[in-house]
Amino acid sequence: MATAQAGGQVRAGRHGVTNRAGVISIGSRVTVFGYFVFGDLDTQSPLKVKITIGDGSIIMFRFQCNAAESVRIGEDVSIASNVFITDSDHVVEPDGTPVTRNTKLVTRPVEIGNGCWIGQNAVILKGVTIGEHCVVGANSVVTRDVPARTVVAGNPAKVIKTL
Numbered sequence: 001m002a003t004a005q006a007g008g009q010v011r012a013g014r015h016g017v018t019n020r021a022g023v024i025s026i027g028s029r030v031t032v033f034g035y036f037v038f039g040d041l042d043t044q045s046p047l048k049v050k051i052t053i054g055d056g057s058i059i060m061f062r063f064q065c066n067a068a069e070s071v072r073i074g075e076d077v078s079i080a081s082n083v084f085i086t087d088s089d090h091v092v093e094p095d096g097t098p099v100t101r102n103t104k105l106v107t108r109p110v111e112i113g114n115g116c117w118i119g120q121n122a123v124i125l126k127g128v129t130i131g132e133h134c135v136v137g138a139n140s141v142v143t144r145d146v147p148a149r150t151v152v153a154g155n156p157a158k159v160i161k162t163l
């Protein structure tokens with residue numbers, strides 16, 4: 001985390017890794033517990049911020065966030081343990097070339113609004129925008145946008161309540 005941009009009072013747990021610290025921007029009063037992974041999926045691209053974590057957000061253990069272009073986590077977002085967020089998928093070639101030998105990605109930015117609570121083991125996939133003050137239930141896989149003040153749960157995540 002040495003060269004990531006970070007505001008004041010940032011606390012990062014042990015055993016966290018990233019392959020390109022310069023793509024991460026962390027606000028003030030942010031806590032990220034241990035065993036996190038921040039991955040730049042396109043390390044040949046010009047250096048720019050790809051992963052943003054807003055002021056006051058708290059991220060529990062074993063968080064993984066992969067970005068080729070942009071993952072923006074708002075302010076005061078609470079993320080439980082084992083959450084995975086990605087803005088990309090591998091392009092799976094019909095000729096059978098394995099993804100280990102194919103660096104092509106399909107990428108769409110991800111945004112998580114201020115004040116969201118993301119439950120344990122949730123997965124948030126490429127292209128998803130989650131509005132402000134939403135709840136994502138434990139074990140959910142979010143594949144579509146979520147309007148503000150909405151509770152979603154399940155795989156694929158569906159609306160279960162409006163707040």
Ligand SMILES: CC(C)(COP(=O)(O)OP(=O)(O)OC[C@H]1O[C@@H](n2cnc3c(N)ncnc32)[C@H](O)[C@@H]1OP(=O)(O)O)[C@@H](O)C(=O)NCCC(=O)NCCS
Pocket residue numbers: 079080081118119120121135136137138139140151152153154155160161
């Ligand atoms: C999403 C959540 C907040 C909803 O709580 P709630 O408002 O009390 O919801 P309810 O228990 O009334 O459930 C409403 C419906 O959604 C379903 N549901 C709730 N959470 C679900 C989940 N995570 N996955 C799938 N379905 C879920 C319930 O089974 C129920 O379905 P039904 O109407 O068919 O019976 C809660 O279930 C949850 O997942 N919390 C996350 C806990 C967590 O990860 N904590 C980490 C520490 S910060």
